[in-house]
Amino acid sequence: MSTAGSVMNETGPLLEADGLALQVGERWLCCAFSMSLKPGECLVLLGPNGAGKTTLLHTLAGLRVPSVGEVRIGGRPYAGWSATEAARFRGLLTQQQPDLFAASVLETVLIGRHPHLGRWGWETERDEAIARRALADVGLQGFENRDVLTLSGGERQRVAIAALLAQAPRLFLLDEPLNHLDLHHQIATLELFRRLVRGERGSPALEAPLSGAGAPGGRGGGRKSGAVLVLHDVNLAARYADHVILLDGRGGVIAGDRDSVMRAELLSQAFGHPLRRFESEGRIVFVPD
Ligand SMILES: Nc1ncnc2c1ncn2[C@@H]1O[C@H](COP(=O)(O)OP(=O)(O)OP(=O)(O)O)[C@@H](O)[C@H]1O
Helix, strand or coil: CCCHHHHCCCCCCCEEEEEEEEEECCEEEEEEEEEEECCCCEEEEECCCCCCHHHHHHHHCCCCCCCEEEEEECCEEHHHCCHHHHHHHEEEECCCCCCCCCCEHHHHHHHHHHHHCCCCCCCCHHHHHHHHHHHHHCCCCCCCCCEHHHCCHHHHHHHHHHHHHHHCCCEEEEECCCCCCCHHHHHHHHHHHHHHHCCCCCCHHHHCCCCCCCCCCCCCCCCCCEEEEECCCHHHHHHHCCEEEEECCCECEEEEEHHHHCCHHHHHHHHCCCEEEEEECCEEEEEEC
């Protein structure tokens, strides 16, 4: 079986939505819009509570069928991917991490390696090295043997991020990745994904020693990826987004590059609260009235 990495165009769009519209029950969350995300780019989904950000992210992740329109990853609709292939190409950080049973932190991060395991499903030393590296990348080295049930909210969130890093997808889909994180870890997390997306640092899977077997698609260092992030903080969105999709909670959607969408009047309308835009030392800041 060919891998996603071997068949897709390296510079082509990682994610495309064509005429996408979402309906839940009788309610339209967003009218039709189109977007495209290239390697090296970050897209942020913004909007008030209940606007449809998670529903949109899950649709982009292939977990929901669009009410109207089409989603493609790596140039192909989800129907053209096997589940394993898709799991190597795109990874989703969900909002909640359901921990039903005691498990070590290392075992939990190794779940991210499942799409890459051989036919017998055994984890190799390399998989373990990747998981350890991923934990180090989120500042949790030394936590390998801890029970996930004993972790703080922020530590558990970083374990979930480490599992996604170990999965090593080309396309990161992150639902409120900053949940539970303190200020330092919020910035560290966004910086980490920005550098991964831009190919300025390799993923743990690229940097762990290559053994051949189980290598995720034979990927080389410096390879760009893409990220879609649901964020609530408009200032962090302004700092890290290349593109923004703003849902207003009434079915309206504005999609475009950051500066065309992140305008005070558009954000104020969407969030139902007046915001002012300031520029300081090249950084854009929005302050609520
Ligand atoms: N299966 C469902 N049945 C009915 N309504 C649903 C269903 N799934 C989602 N919704 C509704 O769709 C809307 C969008 O939900 P979604 O979780 O996508 O919003 P969100 O923008 O991510 O919100 P938040 O910022 O609060 O996380 C909400 O009003 C939610 O109650």
